[in-house]
Amino acid sequence: MAEIVHPSPALAHQFDNLEQQKEASTLGMWVFLTTEVLFFGGLFVTYCIYRLWYPAAFAAGSREMLIWAGATNTAVLITSSLTMALAVHAAQTGNRRLLMSFLIVTMLLGCVFLGIKAFEYHTEFAEHHVPGAAFEFQPQALRQNAQLFFSLYFVMTGLHALHMIIGLGLMSFMLWWAWNGTITKEYYNPIEVSGLYWHFVDIVWIFLFPLLYLIGRHV
Amino acid sequence: MSEHIVPTRTYYTIFAILMLCTGLTVAIAFVNLGAMNIVAALAIAAFKATIVVLFFMHVKYSTRLTWAVVVGSLFWLGILLALTLGDYLTRGWIT
Known part of the structure:
Protein backbone atom coordinates (compact mmCIF):
# COMPACT_ATOMS: atom_id res chain seq x y z
CA MET A 1 0.00 0.00 0.00
CA ALA A 2 1.21 3.41 -0.87
CA GLU A 3 1.28 5.77 2.03
CA ILE A 4 -1.55 8.26 2.20
CA VAL A 5 -0.30 11.74 1.41
CA HIS A 6 -2.44 14.64 2.55
CA PRO A 7 -2.10 17.42 0.03
CA SER A 8 -1.15 20.82 1.30
CA PRO A 9 -4.00 23.37 1.38
CA ALA A 10 -1.74 25.61 -0.74
CA LEU A 11 -1.66 23.05 -3.56
CA ALA A 12 -3.99 23.86 -6.46
CA HIS A 13 -5.70 20.68 -7.71
CA GLN A 14 -4.24 20.80 -11.23
CA PHE A 15 -0.70 20.24 -9.93
CA ASP A 16 0.87 16.97 -8.79
CA ASN A 17 2.82 18.55 -5.97
CA LEU A 18 4.05 21.87 -4.56
CA GLU A 19 7.33 21.66 -6.44
CA GLN A 20 5.57 21.34 -9.78
CA GLN A 21 3.28 24.20 -8.82
CA LYS A 22 6.23 26.44 -8.00
CA GLU A 23 8.03 25.52 -11.22
CA ALA A 24 4.93 26.35 -13.22
CA SER A 25 4.60 29.82 -11.67
CA THR A 26 8.31 30.60 -12.04
CA LEU A 27 8.25 29.48 -15.67
CA GLY A 28 5.14 31.54 -16.36
CA MET A 29 6.79 34.63 -14.92
CA TRP A 30 9.91 34.08 -17.03
CA VAL A 31 7.78 33.78 -20.18
CA PHE A 32 6.17 37.11 -19.26
CA LEU A 33 9.60 38.64 -18.61
CA THR A 34 10.67 37.50 -22.09
CA THR A 35 7.91 39.67 -23.54
CA GLU A 36 9.14 42.50 -21.31
CA VAL A 37 12.72 42.05 -22.58
CA LEU A 38 11.47 42.52 -26.15
CA PHE A 39 9.20 45.39 -25.11
CA PHE A 40 12.15 47.35 -23.71
CA GLY A 41 14.35 45.86 -26.44
CA GLY A 42 12.48 47.85 -29.09
CA LEU A 43 13.33 51.06 -27.26
CA PHE A 44 16.97 50.03 -26.83
CA VAL A 45 17.24 49.34 -30.58
CA THR A 46 15.74 52.76 -31.34
CA TYR A 47 18.26 54.31 -28.96
CA CYS A 48 21.16 52.45 -30.66
CA ILE A 49 20.18 53.61 -34.13
CA TYR A 50 19.79 57.27 -33.21
CA ARG A 51 22.92 57.24 -31.09
CA LEU A 52 24.88 55.85 -34.06
CA TRP A 53 23.38 58.49 -36.35
CA TYR A 54 23.79 61.48 -34.03
CA PRO A 55 26.66 60.68 -31.63
CA ALA A 56 27.51 64.33 -30.87
CA ALA A 57 23.96 65.29 -29.88
CA PHE A 58 23.54 62.14 -27.76
CA ALA A 59 26.86 62.72 -25.97
CA ALA A 60 25.93 66.36 -25.34
CA GLY A 61 22.49 65.28 -24.09
CA SER A 62 23.94 62.73 -21.68
CA ARG A 63 26.25 65.39 -20.23
CA GLU A 64 23.12 67.33 -19.18
CA MET A 65 21.97 64.43 -17.01
CA LEU A 66 22.41 64.66 -13.24
CA ILE A 67 25.00 61.93 -12.85
CA TRP A 68 24.85 61.93 -9.04
CA ALA A 69 21.09 61.36 -9.22
CA GLY A 70 21.49 58.50 -11.68
CA ALA A 71 24.27 56.87 -9.68
CA THR A 72 22.35 57.25 -6.40
CA ASN A 73 19.26 55.74 -8.00
CA THR A 74 21.33 52.80 -9.28
CA ALA A 75 22.58 52.17 -5.73
CA VAL A 76 19.04 52.55 -4.35
CA LEU A 77 17.64 50.00 -6.83
CA ILE A 78 20.46 47.52 -6.23
CA THR A 79 19.84 47.80 -2.49
CA SER A 80 16.10 47.23 -3.08
CA SER A 81 17.00 44.11 -5.07
CA LEU A 82 19.03 42.88 -2.10
CA THR A 83 16.14 43.47 0.32
CA MET A 84 13.79 41.75 -2.17
CA ALA A 85 16.10 38.72 -2.32
CA LEU A 86 16.23 38.71 1.49
CA ALA A 87 12.41 38.92 1.57
CA VAL A 88 12.26 35.73 -0.54
CA HIS A 89 14.71 34.12 1.88
CA ALA A 90 12.56 35.17 4.84
CA ALA A 91 9.50 33.68 3.10
CA GLN A 92 11.34 30.41 2.41
CA THR A 93 12.36 30.09 6.03
CA GLY A 94 8.85 30.98 7.24
CA ASN A 95 9.85 34.18 9.04
CA ARG A 96 6.71 36.25 8.53
CA ARG A 97 7.80 39.28 10.53
CA LEU A 98 11.13 39.52 8.68
CA LEU A 99 9.37 38.99 5.34
CA MET A 100 7.04 41.91 6.03
CA SER A 101 9.94 44.12 7.15
CA PHE A 102 11.95 43.40 3.99
CA LEU A 103 8.91 44.00 1.78
CA ILE A 104 8.37 47.38 3.47
CA VAL A 105 12.05 48.34 3.07
CA THR A 106 11.92 47.28 -0.60
CA MET A 107 8.86 49.48 -1.15
CA LEU A 108 10.44 52.41 0.66
CA LEU A 109 13.55 52.15 -1.54
CA GLY A 110 11.27 52.01 -4.58
CA CYS A 111 9.65 55.26 -3.38
CA VAL A 112 13.08 56.87 -2.86
CA PHE A 113 13.96 55.95 -6.45
CA LEU A 114 10.75 57.52 -7.78
CA GLY A 115 11.32 60.60 -5.61
CA ILE A 116 14.82 61.17 -7.04
CA LYS A 117 13.44 60.52 -10.54
CA ALA A 118 10.70 63.10 -9.96
CA PHE A 119 13.33 65.61 -8.82
CA GLU A 120 15.28 64.96 -12.03
CA TYR A 121 12.18 65.40 -14.18
CA HIS A 122 11.50 68.67 -12.38
CA THR A 123 15.06 69.89 -13.04
CA GLU A 124 14.81 68.95 -16.72
CA PHE A 125 11.45 70.67 -17.00
CA ALA A 126 12.89 73.85 -15.45
CA GLU A 127 15.83 73.73 -17.87
CA HIS A 128 13.50 73.42 -20.88
CA HIS A 129 14.82 69.96 -21.69
CA VAL A 130 11.35 68.48 -22.16
CA PRO A 131 10.82 67.91 -25.93
CA GLY A 132 8.29 70.21 -27.51
CA ALA A 133 7.88 73.83 -28.55
CA ALA A 134 9.66 75.13 -25.43
CA PHE A 135 12.68 72.83 -25.87
CA GLU A 136 15.99 74.61 -25.55
CA PHE A 137 19.49 73.24 -25.97
CA GLN A 138 22.99 74.66 -26.24
CA PRO A 139 24.75 74.52 -28.64
CA GLN A 140 21.88 75.48 -30.90
CA ALA A 141 23.26 73.34 -33.77
CA LEU A 142 22.53 70.17 -31.77
CA ARG A 143 19.07 71.26 -30.64
CA GLN A 144 17.07 69.16 -33.11
CA ASN A 145 18.93 65.90 -32.47
CA ALA A 146 19.31 66.51 -28.74
CA GLN A 147 15.53 66.63 -28.67
CA LEU A 148 15.56 63.04 -29.92
CA PHE A 149 17.85 62.08 -27.05
CA PHE A 150 15.51 63.69 -24.52
CA SER A 151 12.44 62.11 -26.14
CA LEU A 152 14.03 58.68 -25.74
CA TYR A 153 15.18 59.57 -22.23
CA PHE A 154 11.66 60.48 -21.11
CA VAL A 155 9.99 57.50 -22.80
CA MET A 156 12.53 54.96 -21.50
CA THR A 157 12.79 56.28 -17.94
CA GLY A 158 9.04 56.98 -17.93
CA LEU A 159 8.19 53.40 -18.86
CA HIS A 160 10.72 52.18 -16.34
CA ALA A 161 9.13 54.37 -13.66
CA LEU A 162 5.71 52.97 -14.64
CA HIS A 163 7.11 49.48 -14.07
CA MET A 164 8.38 50.61 -10.67
CA ILE A 165 4.90 51.85 -9.76
CA ILE A 166 3.37 48.53 -10.87
CA GLY A 167 6.07 46.79 -8.79
CA LEU A 168 5.07 48.87 -5.76
CA GLY A 169 1.46 47.81 -6.34
CA LEU A 170 2.55 44.14 -6.48
CA MET A 171 4.55 44.54 -3.28
CA SER A 172 1.52 46.05 -1.53
CA PHE A 173 -0.42 42.88 -2.39
CA MET A 174 2.48 40.74 -1.18
CA LEU A 175 2.58 42.67 2.09
CA TRP A 176 -1.16 42.08 2.49
CA TRP A 177 -0.77 38.35 1.77
CA ALA A 178 2.19 38.07 4.13
CA TRP A 179 0.17 39.81 6.84
CA ASN A 180 -2.98 37.69 6.45
CA GLY A 181 -1.06 34.43 6.35
CA THR A 182 -1.57 33.48 2.68
CA ILE A 183 2.20 33.29 2.34
CA THR A 184 3.63 30.30 4.16
CA LYS A 185 6.90 28.47 4.27
CA GLU A 186 5.61 25.96 1.72
CA TYR A 187 3.67 28.46 -0.41
CA TYR A 188 5.81 31.50 -1.13
CA ASN A 189 5.46 31.46 -4.96
CA PRO A 190 3.84 34.92 -5.09
CA ILE A 191 6.84 36.43 -3.28
CA GLU A 192 9.31 34.59 -5.52
CA VAL A 193 7.48 35.62 -8.70
CA SER A 194 7.03 39.28 -7.65
CA GLY A 195 10.70 39.26 -6.77
CA LEU A 196 11.55 38.17 -10.33
CA TYR A 197 9.57 41.14 -11.63
CA TRP A 198 11.30 43.52 -9.22
CA HIS A 199 14.78 42.29 -10.20
CA PHE A 200 13.87 42.58 -13.88
CA VAL A 201 12.97 46.26 -13.41
CA ASP A 202 16.33 46.65 -11.65
CA ILE A 203 18.11 45.10 -14.66
CA VAL A 204 16.40 47.52 -17.06
CA TRP A 205 17.80 50.39 -14.98
CA ILE A 206 21.26 48.76 -14.92
CA PHE A 207 21.29 49.28 -18.73
CA LEU A 208 19.50 52.63 -18.80
CA PHE A 209 21.99 54.22 -16.40
CA PRO A 210 25.16 53.85 -18.54
CA LEU A 211 23.32 54.48 -21.82
CA LEU A 212 21.63 57.70 -20.71
CA TYR A 213 23.98 59.14 -18.08
CA LEU A 214 27.48 57.87 -18.77
CA ILE A 215 28.08 57.94 -22.52
CA GLY A 216 29.87 61.06 -23.65
CA ARG A 217 30.76 62.00 -20.08
CA HIS A 218 34.50 61.78 -20.81
CA VAL A 219 34.49 64.18 -23.79
CA MET B 1 15.65 21.70 -6.83
CA SER B 62 16.47 26.64 -11.69
CA THR B 63 15.31 23.87 -14.01
CA ARG B 64 16.55 23.52 -17.57
CA LEU B 65 13.17 24.65 -18.84
CA THR B 66 13.63 28.00 -17.06
CA TRP B 67 17.15 28.24 -18.49
CA ALA B 68 15.71 27.67 -21.97
CA VAL B 69 13.24 30.54 -21.54
CA VAL B 70 15.93 32.89 -20.18
CA VAL B 71 18.36 32.08 -22.99
CA GLY B 72 15.44 32.27 -25.44
CA SER B 73 14.65 35.84 -24.35
CA LEU B 74 18.27 36.85 -25.04
CA PHE B 75 18.16 35.05 -28.37
CA TRP B 76 15.06 36.95 -29.52
CA LEU B 77 16.57 40.20 -28.28
CA GLY B 78 19.65 39.34 -30.36
CA ILE B 79 17.49 38.83 -33.46
CA LEU B 80 15.78 42.17 -32.84
CA LEU B 81 19.10 43.98 -32.47
CA ALA B 82 21.00 42.21 -35.25
CA LEU B 83 18.37 42.38 -37.97
CA THR B 84 17.22 45.94 -37.25
CA LEU B 85 20.76 47.32 -36.99
CA GLY B 86 21.78 45.21 -39.98
CA ASP B 87 19.18 47.08 -41.99
CA TYR B 88 19.81 50.60 -40.71
CA LEU B 89 23.61 50.45 -40.71
CA THR B 90 23.90 49.13 -44.27
CA ARG B 91 21.48 51.54 -45.97
CA GLY B 92 24.33 53.90 -46.83
CA TRP B 93 26.07 51.13 -48.75
CA ILE B 94 23.59 51.40 -51.60
CA THR B 95 24.50 54.24 -53.89
Missing part, protein backbone atom coordinates in the same frame (compact mmCIF):
# COMPACT_ATOMS: atom_id res chain seq x y z
CA SER B 2 13.05 24.42 -6.47
CA GLU B 3 13.33 24.07 -2.71
CA HIS B 4 16.87 25.39 -2.91
CA ILE B 5 17.34 28.14 -0.35
CA VAL B 6 20.17 30.48 -1.25
CA PRO B 7 22.18 31.42 1.85
CA THR B 8 21.94 35.13 2.73
CA ARG B 9 25.74 35.40 2.54
CA THR B 10 25.51 34.84 -1.24
CA TYR B 11 23.04 37.71 -1.51
CA TYR B 12 25.30 40.06 0.45
CA THR B 13 28.32 39.09 -1.70
CA ILE B 14 26.39 39.74 -4.94
CA PHE B 15 25.17 43.04 -3.52
CA ALA B 16 28.75 44.11 -2.72
CA ILE B 17 29.93 43.17 -6.24
CA LEU B 18 27.02 45.09 -7.81
CA MET B 19 27.86 48.19 -5.75
CA LEU B 20 31.55 47.97 -6.67
CA CYS B 21 30.66 47.64 -10.35
CA THR B 22 28.42 50.71 -10.13
CA GLY B 23 31.27 52.75 -8.65
CA LEU B 24 33.64 51.36 -11.29
CA THR B 25 31.37 52.19 -14.22
CA VAL B 26 30.90 55.79 -12.98
CA ALA B 27 34.67 56.20 -12.51
CA ILE B 28 35.47 54.78 -15.97
CA ALA B 29 32.92 57.14 -17.56
CA PHE B 30 35.15 60.11 -16.66
CA VAL B 31 38.26 58.59 -18.23
CA ASN B 32 38.66 59.10 -21.97
CA LEU B 33 38.99 55.67 -23.55
CA GLY B 34 37.59 56.72 -26.90
CA ALA B 35 35.33 54.10 -28.41
CA MET B 36 36.11 51.77 -25.50
CA ASN B 37 34.04 53.88 -23.09
CA ILE B 38 30.74 52.53 -24.40
CA VAL B 39 32.17 48.99 -24.56
CA ALA B 40 33.33 49.17 -20.92
CA ALA B 41 30.01 50.65 -19.74
CA LEU B 42 27.96 47.99 -21.50
CA ALA B 43 30.28 45.14 -20.47
CA ILE B 44 29.92 46.15 -16.81
CA ALA B 45 26.13 46.49 -17.22
CA ALA B 46 25.94 43.05 -18.86
CA PHE B 47 28.01 41.52 -16.04
CA LYS B 48 25.78 43.15 -13.41
CA ALA B 49 22.64 41.92 -15.17
CA THR B 50 24.07 38.40 -15.40
CA ILE B 51 24.78 38.06 -11.69
CA VAL B 52 21.35 39.53 -10.84
CA VAL B 53 19.71 36.90 -13.09
CA LEU B 54 21.83 34.02 -11.80
CA PHE B 55 21.71 34.71 -8.08
CA PHE B 56 18.97 37.21 -7.15
CA MET B 57 16.58 35.64 -9.67
CA HIS B 58 17.75 32.10 -8.78
CA VAL B 59 18.26 31.01 -12.38
CA LYS B 60 21.51 29.29 -11.36
CA TYR B 61 19.39 26.93 -9.25
Whole structure:
Protein backbone atom coordinates (compact mmCIF):
# COMPACT_ATOMS: atom_id res chain seq x y z
CA MET A 1 0.00 0.00 0.00
CA ALA A 2 1.21 3.41 -0.87
CA GLU A 3 1.28 5.77 2.03
CA ILE A 4 -1.55 8.26 2.20
CA VAL A 5 -0.30 11.74 1.41
CA HIS A 6 -2.44 14.64 2.55
CA PRO A 7 -2.10 17.42 0.03
CA SER A 8 -1.15 20.82 1.30
CA PRO A 9 -4.00 23.37 1.38
CA ALA A 10 -1.74 25.61 -0.74
CA LEU A 11 -1.66 23.05 -3.56
CA ALA A 12 -3.99 23.86 -6.46
CA HIS A 13 -5.70 20.68 -7.71
CA GLN A 14 -4.24 20.80 -11.23
CA PHE A 15 -0.70 20.24 -9.93
CA ASP A 16 0.87 16.97 -8.79
CA ASN A 17 2.82 18.55 -5.97
CA LEU A 18 4.05 21.87 -4.56
CA GLU A 19 7.33 21.66 -6.44
CA GLN A 20 5.57 21.34 -9.78
CA GLN A 21 3.28 24.20 -8.82
CA LYS A 22 6.23 26.44 -8.00
CA GLU A 23 8.03 25.52 -11.22
CA ALA A 24 4.93 26.35 -13.22
CA SER A 25 4.60 29.82 -11.67
CA THR A 26 8.31 30.60 -12.04
CA LEU A 27 8.25 29.48 -15.67
CA GLY A 28 5.14 31.54 -16.36
CA MET A 29 6.79 34.63 -14.92
CA TRP A 30 9.91 34.08 -17.03
CA VAL A 31 7.78 33.78 -20.18
CA PHE A 32 6.17 37.11 -19.26
CA LEU A 33 9.60 38.64 -18.61
CA THR A 34 10.67 37.50 -22.09
CA THR A 35 7.91 39.67 -23.54
CA GLU A 36 9.14 42.50 -21.31
CA VAL A 37 12.72 42.05 -22.58
CA LEU A 38 11.47 42.52 -26.15
CA PHE A 39 9.20 45.39 -25.11
CA PHE A 40 12.15 47.35 -23.71
CA GLY A 41 14.35 45.86 -26.44
CA GLY A 42 12.48 47.85 -29.09
CA LEU A 43 13.33 51.06 -27.26
CA PHE A 44 16.97 50.03 -26.83
CA VAL A 45 17.24 49.34 -30.58
CA THR A 46 15.74 52.76 -31.34
CA TYR A 47 18.26 54.31 -28.96
CA CYS A 48 21.16 52.45 -30.66
CA ILE A 49 20.18 53.61 -34.13
CA TYR A 50 19.79 57.27 -33.21
CA ARG A 51 22.92 57.24 -31.09
CA LEU A 52 24.88 55.85 -34.06
CA TRP A 53 23.38 58.49 -36.35
CA TYR A 54 23.79 61.48 -34.03
CA PRO A 55 26.66 60.68 -31.63
CA ALA A 56 27.51 64.33 -30.87
CA ALA A 57 23.96 65.29 -29.88
CA PHE A 58 23.54 62.14 -27.76
CA ALA A 59 26.86 62.72 -25.97
CA ALA A 60 25.93 66.36 -25.34
CA GLY A 61 22.49 65.28 -24.09
CA SER A 62 23.94 62.73 -21.68
CA ARG A 63 26.25 65.39 -20.23
CA GLU A 64 23.12 67.33 -19.18
CA MET A 65 21.97 64.43 -17.01
CA LEU A 66 22.41 64.66 -13.24
CA ILE A 67 25.00 61.93 -12.85
CA TRP A 68 24.85 61.93 -9.04
CA ALA A 69 21.09 61.36 -9.22
CA GLY A 70 21.49 58.50 -11.68
CA ALA A 71 24.27 56.87 -9.68
CA THR A 72 22.35 57.25 -6.40
CA ASN A 73 19.26 55.74 -8.00
CA THR A 74 21.33 52.80 -9.28
CA ALA A 75 22.58 52.17 -5.73
CA VAL A 76 19.04 52.55 -4.35
CA LEU A 77 17.64 50.00 -6.83
CA ILE A 78 20.46 47.52 -6.23
CA THR A 79 19.84 47.80 -2.49
CA SER A 80 16.10 47.23 -3.08
CA SER A 81 17.00 44.11 -5.07
CA LEU A 82 19.03 42.88 -2.10
CA THR A 83 16.14 43.47 0.32
CA MET A 84 13.79 41.75 -2.17
CA ALA A 85 16.10 38.72 -2.32
CA LEU A 86 16.23 38.71 1.49
CA ALA A 87 12.41 38.92 1.57
CA VAL A 88 12.26 35.73 -0.54
CA HIS A 89 14.71 34.12 1.88
CA ALA A 90 12.56 35.17 4.84
CA ALA A 91 9.50 33.68 3.10
CA GLN A 92 11.34 30.41 2.41
CA THR A 93 12.36 30.09 6.03
CA GLY A 94 8.85 30.98 7.24
CA ASN A 95 9.85 34.18 9.04
CA ARG A 96 6.71 36.25 8.53
CA ARG A 97 7.80 39.28 10.53
CA LEU A 98 11.13 39.52 8.68
CA LEU A 99 9.37 38.99 5.34
CA MET A 100 7.04 41.91 6.03
CA SER A 101 9.94 44.12 7.15
CA PHE A 102 11.95 43.40 3.99
CA LEU A 103 8.91 44.00 1.78
CA ILE A 104 8.37 47.38 3.47
CA VAL A 105 12.05 48.34 3.07
CA THR A 106 11.92 47.28 -0.60
CA MET A 107 8.86 49.48 -1.15
CA LEU A 108 10.44 52.41 0.66
CA LEU A 109 13.55 52.15 -1.54
CA GLY A 110 11.27 52.01 -4.58
CA CYS A 111 9.65 55.26 -3.38
CA VAL A 112 13.08 56.87 -2.86
CA PHE A 113 13.96 55.95 -6.45
CA LEU A 114 10.75 57.52 -7.78
CA GLY A 115 11.32 60.60 -5.61
CA ILE A 116 14.82 61.17 -7.04
CA LYS A 117 13.44 60.52 -10.54
CA ALA A 118 10.70 63.10 -9.96
CA PHE A 119 13.33 65.61 -8.82
CA GLU A 120 15.28 64.96 -12.03
CA TYR A 121 12.18 65.40 -14.18
CA HIS A 122 11.50 68.67 -12.38
CA THR A 123 15.06 69.89 -13.04
CA GLU A 124 14.81 68.95 -16.72
CA PHE A 125 11.45 70.67 -17.00
CA ALA A 126 12.89 73.85 -15.45
CA GLU A 127 15.83 73.73 -17.87
CA HIS A 128 13.50 73.42 -20.88
CA HIS A 129 14.82 69.96 -21.69
CA VAL A 130 11.35 68.48 -22.16
CA PRO A 131 10.82 67.91 -25.93
CA GLY A 132 8.29 70.21 -27.51
CA ALA A 133 7.88 73.83 -28.55
CA ALA A 134 9.66 75.13 -25.43
CA PHE A 135 12.68 72.83 -25.87
CA GLU A 136 15.99 74.61 -25.55
CA PHE A 137 19.49 73.24 -25.97
CA GLN A 138 22.99 74.66 -26.24
CA PRO A 139 24.75 74.52 -28.64
CA GLN A 140 21.88 75.48 -30.90
CA ALA A 141 23.26 73.34 -33.77
CA LEU A 142 22.53 70.17 -31.77
CA ARG A 143 19.07 71.26 -30.64
CA GLN A 144 17.07 69.16 -33.11
CA ASN A 145 18.93 65.90 -32.47
CA ALA A 146 19.31 66.51 -28.74
CA GLN A 147 15.53 66.63 -28.67
CA LEU A 148 15.56 63.04 -29.92
CA PHE A 149 17.85 62.08 -27.05
CA PHE A 150 15.51 63.69 -24.52
CA SER A 151 12.44 62.11 -26.14
CA LEU A 152 14.03 58.68 -25.74
CA TYR A 153 15.18 59.57 -22.23
CA PHE A 154 11.66 60.48 -21.11
CA VAL A 155 9.99 57.50 -22.80
CA MET A 156 12.53 54.96 -21.50
CA THR A 157 12.79 56.28 -17.94
CA GLY A 158 9.04 56.98 -17.93
CA LEU A 159 8.19 53.40 -18.86
CA HIS A 160 10.72 52.18 -16.34
CA ALA A 161 9.13 54.37 -13.66
CA LEU A 162 5.71 52.97 -14.64
CA HIS A 163 7.11 49.48 -14.07
CA MET A 164 8.38 50.61 -10.67
CA ILE A 165 4.90 51.85 -9.76
CA ILE A 166 3.37 48.53 -10.87
CA GLY A 167 6.07 46.79 -8.79
CA LEU A 168 5.07 48.87 -5.76
CA GLY A 169 1.46 47.81 -6.34
CA LEU A 170 2.55 44.14 -6.48
CA MET A 171 4.55 44.54 -3.28
CA SER A 172 1.52 46.05 -1.53
CA PHE A 173 -0.42 42.88 -2.39
CA MET A 174 2.48 40.74 -1.18
CA LEU A 175 2.58 42.67 2.09
CA TRP A 176 -1.16 42.08 2.49
CA TRP A 177 -0.77 38.35 1.77
CA ALA A 178 2.19 38.07 4.13
CA TRP A 179 0.17 39.81 6.84
CA ASN A 180 -2.98 37.69 6.45
CA GLY A 181 -1.06 34.43 6.35
CA THR A 182 -1.57 33.48 2.68
CA ILE A 183 2.20 33.29 2.34
CA THR A 184 3.63 30.30 4.16
CA LYS A 185 6.90 28.47 4.27
CA GLU A 186 5.61 25.96 1.72
CA TYR A 187 3.67 28.46 -0.41
CA TYR A 188 5.81 31.50 -1.13
CA ASN A 189 5.46 31.46 -4.96
CA PRO A 190 3.84 34.92 -5.09
CA ILE A 191 6.84 36.43 -3.28
CA GLU A 192 9.31 34.59 -5.52
CA VAL A 193 7.48 35.62 -8.70
CA SER A 194 7.03 39.28 -7.65
CA GLY A 195 10.70 39.26 -6.77
CA LEU A 196 11.55 38.17 -10.33
CA TYR A 197 9.57 41.14 -11.63
CA TRP A 198 11.30 43.52 -9.22
CA HIS A 199 14.78 42.29 -10.20
CA PHE A 200 13.87 42.58 -13.88
CA VAL A 201 12.97 46.26 -13.41
CA ASP A 202 16.33 46.65 -11.65
CA ILE A 203 18.11 45.10 -14.66
CA VAL A 204 16.40 47.52 -17.06
CA TRP A 205 17.80 50.39 -14.98
CA ILE A 206 21.26 48.76 -14.92
CA PHE A 207 21.29 49.28 -18.73
CA LEU A 208 19.50 52.63 -18.80
CA PHE A 209 21.99 54.22 -16.40
CA PRO A 210 25.16 53.85 -18.54
CA LEU A 211 23.32 54.48 -21.82
CA LEU A 212 21.63 57.70 -20.71
CA TYR A 213 23.98 59.14 -18.08
CA LEU A 214 27.48 57.87 -18.77
CA ILE A 215 28.08 57.94 -22.52
CA GLY A 216 29.87 61.06 -23.65
CA ARG A 217 30.76 62.00 -20.08
CA HIS A 218 34.50 61.78 -20.81
CA VAL A 219 34.49 64.18 -23.79
CA MET B 1 15.65 21.70 -6.83
CA SER B 2 13.05 24.42 -6.47
CA GLU B 3 13.33 24.07 -2.71
CA HIS B 4 16.87 25.39 -2.91
CA ILE B 5 17.34 28.14 -0.35
CA VAL B 6 20.17 30.48 -1.25
CA PRO B 7 22.18 31.42 1.85
CA THR B 8 21.94 35.13 2.73
CA ARG B 9 25.74 35.40 2.54
CA THR B 10 25.51 34.84 -1.24
CA TYR B 11 23.04 37.71 -1.51
CA TYR B 12 25.30 40.06 0.45
CA THR B 13 28.32 39.09 -1.70
CA ILE B 14 26.39 39.74 -4.94
CA PHE B 15 25.17 43.04 -3.52
CA ALA B 16 28.75 44.11 -2.72
CA ILE B 17 29.93 43.17 -6.24
CA LEU B 18 27.02 45.09 -7.81
CA MET B 19 27.86 48.19 -5.75
CA LEU B 20 31.55 47.97 -6.67
CA CYS B 21 30.66 47.64 -10.35
CA THR B 22 28.42 50.71 -10.13
CA GLY B 23 31.27 52.75 -8.65
CA LEU B 24 33.64 51.36 -11.29
CA THR B 25 31.37 52.19 -14.22
CA VAL B 26 30.90 55.79 -12.98
CA ALA B 27 34.67 56.20 -12.51
CA ILE B 28 35.47 54.78 -15.97
CA ALA B 29 32.92 57.14 -17.56
CA PHE B 30 35.15 60.11 -16.66
CA VAL B 31 38.26 58.59 -18.23
CA ASN B 32 38.66 59.10 -21.97
CA LEU B 33 38.99 55.67 -23.55
CA GLY B 34 37.59 56.72 -26.90
CA ALA B 35 35.33 54.10 -28.41
CA MET B 36 36.11 51.77 -25.50
CA ASN B 37 34.04 53.88 -23.09
CA ILE B 38 30.74 52.53 -24.40
CA VAL B 39 32.17 48.99 -24.56
CA ALA B 40 33.33 49.17 -20.92
CA ALA B 41 30.01 50.65 -19.74
CA LEU B 42 27.96 47.99 -21.50
CA ALA B 43 30.28 45.14 -20.47
CA ILE B 44 29.92 46.15 -16.81
CA ALA B 45 26.13 46.49 -17.22
CA ALA B 46 25.94 43.05 -18.86
CA PHE B 47 28.01 41.52 -16.04
CA LYS B 48 25.78 43.15 -13.41
CA ALA B 49 22.64 41.92 -15.17
CA THR B 50 24.07 38.40 -15.40
CA ILE B 51 24.78 38.06 -11.69
CA VAL B 52 21.35 39.53 -10.84
CA VAL B 53 19.71 36.90 -13.09
CA LEU B 54 21.83 34.02 -11.80
CA PHE B 55 21.71 34.71 -8.08
CA PHE B 56 18.97 37.21 -7.15
CA MET B 57 16.58 35.64 -9.67
CA HIS B 58 17.75 32.10 -8.78
CA VAL B 59 18.26 31.01 -12.38
CA LYS B 60 21.51 29.29 -11.36
CA TYR B 61 19.39 26.93 -9.25
CA SER B 62 16.47 26.64 -11.69
CA THR B 63 15.31 23.87 -14.01
CA ARG B 64 16.55 23.52 -17.57
CA LEU B 65 13.17 24.65 -18.84
CA THR B 66 13.63 28.00 -17.06
CA TRP B 67 17.15 28.24 -18.49
CA ALA B 68 15.71 27.67 -21.97
CA VAL B 69 13.24 30.54 -21.54
CA VAL B 70 15.93 32.89 -20.18
CA VAL B 71 18.36 32.08 -22.99
CA GLY B 72 15.44 32.27 -25.44
CA SER B 73 14.65 35.84 -24.35
CA LEU B 74 18.27 36.85 -25.04
CA PHE B 75 18.16 35.05 -28.37
CA TRP B 76 15.06 36.95 -29.52
CA LEU B 77 16.57 40.20 -28.28
CA GLY B 78 19.65 39.34 -30.36
CA ILE B 79 17.49 38.83 -33.46
CA LEU B 80 15.78 42.17 -32.84
CA LEU B 81 19.10 43.98 -32.47
CA ALA B 82 21.00 42.21 -35.25
CA LEU B 83 18.37 42.38 -37.97
CA THR B 84 17.22 45.94 -37.25
CA LEU B 85 20.76 47.32 -36.99
CA GLY B 86 21.78 45.21 -39.98
CA ASP B 87 19.18 47.08 -41.99
CA TYR B 88 19.81 50.60 -40.71
CA LEU B 89 23.61 50.45 -40.71
CA THR B 90 23.90 49.13 -44.27
CA ARG B 91 21.48 51.54 -45.97
CA GLY B 92 24.33 53.90 -46.83
CA TRP B 93 26.07 51.13 -48.75
CA ILE B 94 23.59 51.40 -51.60
CA THR B 95 24.50 54.24 -53.89
